[in-house]
Amino acid sequence: MKKFIYILLISLSFTACEDVIDLELNTAEPRLVIDASLNWFKGTEGKNQFIKLSLSAPFYDNEVPPANNAIVTVVDTNNNTFNFVEDGDTGIYRNNTFIPEIDGVYNLTINYKDEIYTGTEQLMGVASIDRVEQKNDGGFSGEEIEIKAYYTDPEGIENYYLFEVEKLSDNDVSLEVYDDEFTDGNEIFAFYSDEDLEAGDELTIYGSGISERFYEFMVILLQQTDEEGGDPFETQPATVRGNCVNITNPENYPFGYFRVSEVSIFNYIVKLKGV
Numbered sequence: 001m002k003k004f005i006y007i008l009l010i011s012l013s014f015t016a017c018e019d020v021i022d023l024e025l026n027t028a029e030p031r032l033v034i035d036a037s038l039n040w041f042k043g044t045e046g047k048n049q050f051i052k053l054s055l056s057a058p059f060y061d062n063e064v065p066p067a068n069n070a071i072v073t074v075v076d077t078n079n080n081t082f083n084f085v086e087d088g089d090t091g092i093y094r095n096n097t098f099i100p101e102i103d104g105v106y107n108l109t110i111n112y113k114d115e116i117y118t119g120t121e122q123l124m125g126v127a128s129i130d131r132v133e134q135k136n137d138g139g140f141s142g143e144e145i146e147i148k149a150y151y152t153d154p155e156g157i158e159n160y161y162l163f164e165v166e167k168l169s170d171n172d173v174s175l176e177v178y179d180d181e182f183t184d185g186n187e188i189f190a191f192y193s194d195e196d197l198e199a200g201d202e203l204t205i206y207g208s209g210i211s212e213r214f215y216e217f218m219v220i221l222l223q224q225t226d227e228e229g230g231d232p233f234e235t236q237p238a239t240v241r242g243n244c245v246n247i248t249n250p251e252n253y254p255f256g257y258f259r260v261s262e263v264s265i266f267n268y269i270v271k272l273k274g275v
Contacts, residue, residue, distance in 0.1 A: 030055040032067055033111055034244050034256035036119070038074070039208065039263045040100035042128065043218045049098045051084050053091045053110070056255060066091025071111040089172070100262070108244070108258045119244035119258035126161065126209030127151040129266040130187075138193055145197040148189040149205050149266060155185030160215035163190035164206040164259070177210070177218045199272040208261040217242060217257060 008099035033054045039045035053067035064113050072093045078101075084093035102125045110117040138146035153159055170175045174192055188205065210218075219239050242257035 001005065003046070008251035009089070013048055014153070016225065016250060025097050028056075029252075030057065030065070030100060031252065032110070032117060032254040032256075034066075034108075034110065034119070034258060036108055036243070036244075036256070036258040037261045038098065038100075038106070038119075038123075040123065040261065041263045046099050048094070049084075050087075050092050050094045053093065053112070064185050065118075068113055071114075074098070074110050075107045075109070076101065077106075077219075077264075085140075090202075100260075102262060104260075105257075106260050110244075115246055115248040115252065117244055117246050117254055119191045119242070121214075121243065121258050121260045122211055122258040124160070124209035124211055124262065126207055126262045126264050127153060127159075128264045129205060129207050132205065132266055132268045133189075139195065144193055144195050145270060147192040147203065147205075147268065149192070150187055150189045151207060152187045153183055153185055155178045159184075159185075159213055160214070162206075162208040162210045162214075162218065163192075164208070165190075165192040166204045167194065167204045168202040168204065175218070175222060177222070178217050197270055199270050201270040203270065205266040205268060207264040207266075209263075210259065210261055214244060214259050234257060 002129045010218045014232040033056055035052040035054070047197065051072055052126055053070055053072070055065045055067050057064055068086065068088065070086070070093065074082045074084065074095070076082070076099060082095045082098050084095045086093050102123055102149070106123065108119040108121075108122055129151050132148050133148045133150065138144045144204070145231050148162065152200050163176045164180065165174045166172070174194070175190055176189060176190060179186075190205070192203075192205075192263045198213055217240065231275060241253065242255065244254050244256060246254060
């Protein structure tokens with residue numbers, strides 16, 4: 001829908017430059033948006049975590065309103081309760097006593113405006129990123145820089161991965177998900193390419209272990225947000241439901257997802273071509 005409106009506005013700018021065009025779009029009551037990714041970075045204790053709560057907003061709004069004054073808790077397999085306390089009125093809820101455990105099950109509960117939202121997820125382990133290789137003659141032009149982050153998939157276990165590559169110069173983040181259906185037990189790589197990538201650019205690569213359900217959620221989400229889309233057979237835009245539900249009022253369902261992951265980090269500086 002956003003792409004359609006954007007194209008429409010461009011067309012109107014060439015045919016009616018002197019007129020102000022106001023498009024009336026359908027609006028809906030705000031829904032709770034749950035951004036709850038609890039990440040245990042390898043080599044750390046994983047105690048410090050945060051959950052961000054906000055509200056859905058109209059298309060033309062430039063600001064995302066925070067969801068304030070919620071009661072947020074996470075309970076683990078061992079019945080430890082972790083209280084997340086809001087940092088001011090930011091909608092960011094923090095906890096500094098979290099205990100991460102591979103394969104542990106965590107239950108999220110949010111009380112917001114007397115409605116209870118819940119979600120359950122398992123903390124998924126991840127293989128370490130072993131090395132990063134750079135190719136300088138990639139892309140259709142043969143001049144793009146391509147980055148490959150190598151890791152070894154554990155044999156005999158179904159694994160799902162989320163890879164995030166952050167380019168620090170412009171805070172741009174690229175997301176990709178992978179499974180090991182055809183690569184079980186092998187050394188494989190996550191791929192990243194950017195036509196504007198230059199020598200000296202600093203990249204932070206995050207490899208996260210994720211559940212099968214979150215993998216499927218992200219596949220749909222990434223298909224819908226692909227800026228280079230247009231294939232008539234691709235997935236059509238629709239509301240992508242996560243793993244959180246409103247048990248008080250099911251029709252007032254939230255957006256977002258509750259995820260718990262072990263994360264491997266690799267910092268890389270893009271090299272000069274020929275080096």
